[in-house]
Amino acid sequence: MKVPFVSFLPMEKEFGDELKNAFNRVLSKSWYIEGDEDKNFEKNFSEYCETNYCIGVGNGLDALMLSLKALGLKSGDEVIIPSNTFIATALAVTYTGATPVFAEPDINTFNINPTNIKGAITEKTKAIIPVHLYGQPCDMDIVLKIAKEYNLKIVEDCAQAHGATYKGKKVGSFGDAAGFSFYPGKNLGALGDAGAVVTNNKELADKIRALKNYGSDYKYHHIYKGNNSRLDEIQAAFLSVKLKYIEKINNDRRRIANRYNENITNPKIITPKVINDCIPVWHVYGIRCNERDELEEYLSGKGIYTNKHYPIPLHLQECYKDLGISKGSLPIAEKISDTELSLPLYYGMKEEEIAFVIDAINEF
Numbered sequence: 001m002k003v004p005f006v007s008f009l010p011m012e013k014e015f016g017d018e019l020k021n022a023f024n025r026v027l028s029k030s031w032y033i034e035g036d037e038d039k040n041f042e043k044n045f046s047e048y049c050e051t052n053y054c055i056g057v058g059n060g061l062d063a064l065m066l067s068l069k070a071l072g073l074k075s076g077d078e079v080i081i082p083s084n085t086f087i088a089t090a091l092a093v094t095y096t097g098a099t100p101v102f103a104e105p106d107i108n109t110f111n112i113n114p115t116n117i118k119g120a121i122t123e124k125t126k127a128i129i130p131v132h133l134y135g136q137p138c139d140m141d142i143v144l145k146i147a148k149e150y151n152l153k154i155v156e157d158c159a160q161a162h163g164a165t166y167k168g169k170k171v172g173s174f175g176d177a178a179g180f181s182f183y184p185g186k187n188l189g190a191l192g193d194a195g196a197v198v199t200n201n202k203e204l205a206d207k208i209r210a211l212k213n214y215g216s217d218y219k220y221h222h223i224y225k226g227n228n229s230r231l232d233e234i235q236a237a238f239l240s241v242k243l244k245y246i247e248k249i250n251n252d253r254r255r256i257a258n259r260y261n262e263n264i265t266n267p268k269i270i271t272p273k274v275i276n277d278c279i280p281v282w283h284v285y286g287i288r289c290n291e292r293d294e295l296e297e298y299l300s301g302k303g304i305y306t307n308k309h310y311p312i313p314l315h316l317q318e319c320y321k322d323l324g325i326s327k328g329s330l331p332i333a334e335k336i337s338d339t340e341l342s343l344p345l346y347y348g349m350k351e352e353e354i355a356f357v358i359d360a361i362n363e364f
């Protein structure tokens, strides 16, 4: 048996006809950018996130970057981000001119450890980006408390956590703004690149709406030196189809994660810990193992394909050499990089595939 890391086939089979209808609808309207599809999706997605406003943008990186820009982040400022995340979180900060400052994660949840945020705060700190990594919400009560105490802005990185809840409330509804990615492999995925910002702040929403369209408030009038980062009508139409099924999609991911949680019993494997009062959406199911590379090779020998999130921590990436953070400085992020392995998990994964993965791991 072969088990891919991810497969879109079950979704294409189930939603394919509706996606084709969405394509035909857009084609028949001959309107491709900033139209009804965009508005309709924005309305439904802000409702889904329990926020007042949603602004469709080109991708998740821009969603974060434009949020930070709109909040006034600039050169000389510092933004605290987790040391274990996808590079987009850091680049969003860099593109505003500000500097990313890393706070170490909790080794068991993989998420930023709120107690490490305080130690990273300086006079230059203006904002925190809590990342709900792998689909698990951060401990937002503590993050909110610290932000309030030090007067810091919060931009949530929800790129991996569409629909996850913390104390019954959706992620994305806690901070000043939140960035989502609809990259095809995300829990809510377009058929190409797309993203969105959600916020409850009208002024901020208006500013982001201008910033993503050349800084324009009305046609050929530019109040900011903005970007071009609009959500295509065709992607908005596809996303509206998928949004109808997002709970079904997330529940299916939970079914698979629960099977892994309950049945992986090999003492060499550490399964992910979930904090109290939160419901994750399992964008990634990451286990840890001291013999990670051997496990990866063993599984691929059996036809089971895995991934690493992420093989090189941000502070050791070539492009962030200028930060001057040496190996050994962020030991928890480095340990996660050295030991984490992401198991196959995708909508429609078959029971026999799940069982095959579990048995293989328990026999390792």
Ligand SMILES: *Cc1c(COP(=O)(O)O)cnc(C)c1O
Pocket: 059, 060, 061, 062, 085, 086, 088, 089, 131, 157, 159, 160, 180, 181, 182, 183, 193, 194, 195
């Ligand atoms: C995917 C991702 C992003 C960026 O999204 P894109 O749509 O690829 O630009 C940002 N942060 C995290 C944590 C991500 O996983």
